[in-house]
Amino acid sequence: MSGPAVTAQTTEAPTLGGSPPLCRYALRLGDLGLILGQRLGEWVGHAPVLEEDLGLANVSLDLIGQARLLLTYAGEVEGRGRSEDDLAFLREQGEYLNPTLVEQPNGDFGETIVRQVLIDAFQLALYERLTSSADERIAAIAEKAVKETRYHLRYSSNWLVRLGDGTPESHARVQSSLERLWRYTAELFEEDDLDRDMAARGIAPRLADVHGAWSRSVEEILAEATLERPRDVPYSWFGKRGEHSEHLGYILTDMQYLQRAHPGARW
């Protein structure tokens, strides 16, 4: 696709304003896992069958595991003594730097699968490149994440093919989910100052490279699933700069309730 027409403007959440760029970059990666892991966790006890209940929970736990490593690192880089838990549970909405796609509601099982394919393919293309990051910690985390993500994409793409190439009902549903969620993919590849800074220092890949790999992989899956790639929209969301859709607030209310009501509560 050609890049979205709207140019990225740099706005930062106030309390993260003074944080080192590497801290904010680690939060971008970590918050993606944290929020998507939380979303997938909503399926526990509600999935269509027991087998999928566990499948989705496994993916969720992998993502939260990645988030823990990245948030811990972000806290260290920030140097203000914030732990992974402080960062996960005690930030304000504008300080979460996950892409808007991962906070979108689960919808039906098919919509969850569509969201998962789009983000798994992105994470795989990104983490594969981050294994050679100039930052050793990021490279080590990517090394672990890339194996998990390969399985995630295998799981989600298998399901998308089954649903897309399934019955007329399942095909129509996932095609419409794809139309609904596609608009949130532009953000993943829209480079802003932070992305450019990370790429210039060899810490992160160029997003154009990631986009190329993502496009190839998604198109291959869509073709097998007999689904049509939607048209790109000339507008980008910017969850990764803290500008979120209405849905994140509800997720945080759920997620943060316990720590806000009982500060420092532990298992």
Place this chain on the structure above:
Amino acid sequence: MNAPTDPKGEAAAAVSREWPLYEVFIRARAGLDHKHVGSLHATDARMAIEHARDLYTRRQEGVSIWVVRSSEIAASDPQDADALFEPARDKIYRHPTFYDIPDEVKTL
């Protein structure tokens, strides 16, 4: 929570009706046999292996998975148990318990 609910469990009932049952066998380590660990529902062998991975290898239980349609297993009839297994009962000489094992042999 946005997950759709299914109060009557109709989806689950449809699955157990329409998705065949598979038996799962896991090899714990290289060199060991695949052992039967349980069963699950899946639409085909590929999905059965993925479900088996998610259900039965979450705690590093295995390095290899076999699945087989439960309906493909031929089983002995429990009613034939007497005829099949009773005759072995009084033939204790078939057990290798009458040998002296040299002390040097550690692994028997």
